Amino acid sequence: MSSQPGAPLIHPPTLSGILRALLQADLTVYGLFTAKRGAQLGSPIVKVSLALTLGIALIAILGYTASVARDRELGVFQRLRVTPAPTWTIMVSRLAVQILSMLAMTVVVLVAGAVVEKVTLDPAAYLLTLAMVIVSSAVFLGVGQALVGLIKSVDTVNAVGRLSFLPLVALGLFGQSDIFGTTFETISRWSPGGAVATLLSGAMNPAAWGAETWWAFLASVVYSVVFAGVGIRWFQWSTR
Numbered sequence: 625m626s627s628q629p630g631a632p633l634i635h636p637p638t639l640s641g642i643l644r645a646l647l648q649a650d651l652t653v654y655g656l657f658t659a660k661r662g663a664q665l666g667s668p669i670v671k672v673s674l675a676l677t678l679g680i681a682l683i684a685i686l687g688y689t690a691s692v693a694r695d696r697e698l699g700v701f702q703r704l705r706v707t708p709a710p711t712w713t714i715m716v717s718r719l720a721v722q723i724l725s726m727l728a729m730t731v732v733v734l735v736a737g738a739v740v741e742k743v744t745l746d747p748a749a750y751l752l753t754l755a756m757v758i759v760s761s762a763v764f765l766g767v768g769q770a771l772v773g774l775i776k777s778v779d780t781v782n783a784v785g786r787l788s789f790l791p792l793v794a795l796g797l798f799g800q801s802d803i804f805g806t807t808f809e810t811i812s813r814w815s816p817g818g819a820v821a822t823l824l825s826g827a828m829n830p831a832a833w834g835a836e837t838w839w840a841f842l843a844s845v846v847y848s849v850v851f852a853g854v855g856i857r858w859f860q861w862s863t864r
Contacts, residue, residue, distance in 0.1 A: 684768045
């Protein structure tokens with residue numbers, strides 16, 4: 625009687641995986657902005673902020689959820705629960721590793737933005753951008769945590785993640801434009817993706833940081849706390 629080999633354990637994203645995700649994000653965003661109506665979607669700083677938004681969402685919604693779902697299927701979390709550490713620290717530590725990956729990703733995007741879009745920031749703006757990337761990463765990781773926490777099946781998690789990714793990113797892309805009218809712009813601007821894009825754009829241009837950016841910051845914090853709280857509190861520790 626032969627035994628079936630187990631699926632390989634999924635680890636946090638490697639540097640090559642991060643760079644690949646960044647390249648895909650940059651090509652998508654820059655391709656969009658060079659299209660016929662690309663000029664209506666924003667300034668070079670907005671373009672870079674949207675590239676960051678897309679890259680963060682790509683890793684958080686698709687990569688992180690798939691990793692956690694597969695580890696759960698392999699029983700990794702059941703084994704971790706027998707350790708003395710509180711159960712909530714298990715998920716928080718994994719989220720923290722992902723945020724570090726997002727920061728590495730940000731450095732690559734900012735370098736690409738300086739080369740392609742000639743966007744250079746002063747030191748304070750770079751530091752503020754990195755700080756807001758942490759907040760922005762928490763938003764999308766919170767969404768991903770809620771998805772994988774409430775859904776047990778690996779296949780369902782992957783399917784729902786893909787279905788959620790497109791509208792989240794699309795709303796973020798058009799939150800800075802009135803191409804589809806002011807009503808759609810307002811909805812997009814205050815969606816998780818739109819709030820993140822506004823926050824990152826403001827961080828890269830501190831002189832333009834105003835009330836709208838503060839509201840985007842507040843919205844991002846609320847999204848992070850609510851989604852991550854739901855995903856951690858009601859996390860399904862096994863597929864049974």
